[in-house]
Amino acid sequence: MITVVLISHTPDPERTIAAAARVSASPVGAVELLDKLTPDRVDKLIERLISSGHMSVFEHASFTFAIEGISRVTSHQLVRHRLASYTQQSQRYVSLRDFKYITPASVNARSELAGRYHEMVRAAHRLYLEMLDAGIPAEDARYVLPNAAETRLVMTMNARELIHACSLRLCLRAQWEIVELFEHIKAEVEKVAPRLAAELKPKCYRLGYCDETESCGVFPTRAELGERPGGST
Amino acid sequence: MITVVLISHTPDPERTIAAAARVSASPVGAVELLDKLTPDRVDKLIERLISSGHMSVFEHASFTFAIEGISRVTSHQLVRHRLASYTQQSQRYVSLRDFKYITPASVNARSELAGRYHEMVRAAHRLYLEMLDAGIPAEDARYVLPNAAETRLVMTMNARELIHACSLRLCLRAQWEIVELFEHIKAEVEKVAPRLAAELKPKCYRLGYCDETESCGVFPTRAELGERPGGST
């Protein structure tokens, strides 16, 4: 089961972003700007920054999450977002005696297959333990562990990259486990920065159409729209 | 005059770094680790991370500074550190009617030259104002402004990049103005993270020698040491 806890973040993240943005076009400095910004002004500034694509100021607020209960399938996808910082539990240095793993819903829905899945995964873990006991290093024994094996990590991501990652990973064409992970991440951000969290949404909500080959149904594809916006140069 | 104000930062930055580091080799999660870490344990962990070169965990703490009173010479050098976020006051959108500029000490020490320097810089600014009044856009009028012109910006940098940038910019072979800027940055970090601030130091303190062509005298160069450590493969 995925758990995500926001363990640290830039205090007052939306006001920090708004104050930084004002510095660009203002004759006064950031300290003064920070003092003067009302919550309402902050909201309006964030709305304007988003709609004009001025995303770099969103880098001034960052968020650190403790993430647990995701599979190695998902951690491998997650760390492909390079503009973020990760510290992951090592399968080299930590022996996974207390083994947990993820089962896809599509497998669980098929009781006969599910039974064999659970059996196989547990058998792999038993062999892992035997190899450890026989003196095989954990870093080698883990080759037999399945992709399903749970991992945990700490991730720090700034608001700009959160907006970008959510645009890809909240898309229903992404894999269900990473969608679920980013829903948890969004829920955590919502507690401390609701205006910002409103911008954590799939790319189609921003584009007005689906750019995948096949749409999930929320927005039509460009082919279905009959034209590509701005397609001709 | 340079002023640097730390306007925001990851709360409890050293403990956040230490907890993230523990996740890598621990069977328990970050939330539990955060709770258990005593200040003394945090210090020891940071010492060990530095000495073994495990720098990536230092990315989990970031710092946002309001920087004012630096020249465009120095802002141009500063933004070359790409692993950080900057929002700078625009000379395109802000008309610099209230003009401030930097004068190098080497110029100020020579009264005749200094007089002509001040005169020249002010004459350039007067022409800038006249061009504005004649309808030249600020973005074009600024071509006449000197490198000495003051600028301000907001910078967010994580602790790993702060350590790296200070290793280069606190070196006395760097230009005096950026050395002074990073001394201010270090002083600000010191107020909230003294253990971390102790790692903000020139590269020679870490290397044990000077890798510049000529040493400032604090450490000998490798040529002076008579050998290059590990030089032969």
Added chain:
Amino acid sequence: MITVVLISHTPDPERTIAAAARVSASPVGAVELLDKLTPDRVDKLIERLISSGHMSVFEHASFTFAIEGISRVTSHQLVRHRLASYTQQSQRYVSLRDFKYITPASVNARSELAGRYHEMVRAAHRLYLEMLDAGIPAEDARYVLPNAAETRLVMTMNARELIHACSLRLCLRAQWEIVELFEHIKAEVEKVAPRLAAELKPKCYRLGYCDETESCGVFPTRAELGERPGGST
């Protein structure tokens, strides 16, 4: 006068990108894929990658440019693109005895102002030379030099970042000098990768509308369109 020379680049950049893209969804490897790709297939793949927003594969081709004759105004803007590599001529180590500078067309169009601009810039340079001769270090004497001073640099940028940078810098709301720089860059890419160069265009051509406050006229703003696509969540 701006000159841009493509001094090096990934050979056969479009085919390299296409082959890398195919690896993702193919059971065969990159070497075999490279061999099989016809020019026509490469073009179709690039079209599909762009329209579906699969931009990461464009990072496999990179381009190295020698850039000369731009002002420090523009080099300061340019190096803000952090996902690229720059080596710039140093005003610390190179004494600018042979001085060149940029004059904005808006200034040149006003003969009286232009005369005073040229005079001021040259006077600043004369004082610079006198300071050098009086023993002031070049790194300090340069504080008197104007933003207009020419600089040169080597820049390496991959195709993904070229597409992104051009989307911002070929926009007519960007400053004329950096627009001109990226037109030169695009012309150089065109010689070796015409299909890719066709993707180097302002963001409005991709969005189908202008996201600036005021449009240059090529595309209407969203306000003018009467609606924001996908605006409501």
Added chain:
Amino acid sequence: MITVVLISHTPDPERTIAAAARVSASPVGAVELLDKLTPDRVDKLIERLISSGHMSVFEHASFTFAIEGISRVTSHQLVRHRLASYTQQSQRYVSLRDFKYITPASVNARSELAGRYHEMVRAAHRLYLEMLDAGIPAEDARYVLPNAAETRLVMTMNARELIHACSLRLCLRAQWEIVELFEHIKAEVEKVAPRLAAELKPKCYRLGYCDETESCGVFPTRAELGERPGGST
């Protein structure tokens, strides 16, 4: 079995790096510098850049590798190097009917364990195929596949990051499979850039000591040296 093929690279990488480096401190431009550089001068410049830590110019040369026959253990480690570009074969879109996997030497050395390892891995793959045939999507069926499963990818890395990654991954404390991968990478670079390849070496060769907790024996640790260089501030 790991295979690494250098499918593309900046032509004449060492001369490109050297010419870019010269731009920084030279009054002439990159095109002229490129013409004048003799092979001997290139070698001397690279030597000097390395010894003085001026690493940024090494970013101007990049290398694209087709990598096959590594486990998902190793690809997960590899993509943690964020300053590089990766396109990996997808386990979501490619059904792994032709299954290959890696077996650690430590397991192969123990015939009884090895037999059970091979059996387990193959049984996992058989269940994977049955799940596919029963209509489970490949992206879900893969949860049962082991870490040992082979993957392939295309990686582009510039020379600066190659030097950094090799300093960590050619260290004998890194896991054997990624050490082997980087030995292949180094061998490929050697064919086209031997001077550069000489800089692809474990960090201890550069430091003159081992900064791991326990040394492999090539260099003593700092504790064994009896002192930490530059340790006191």
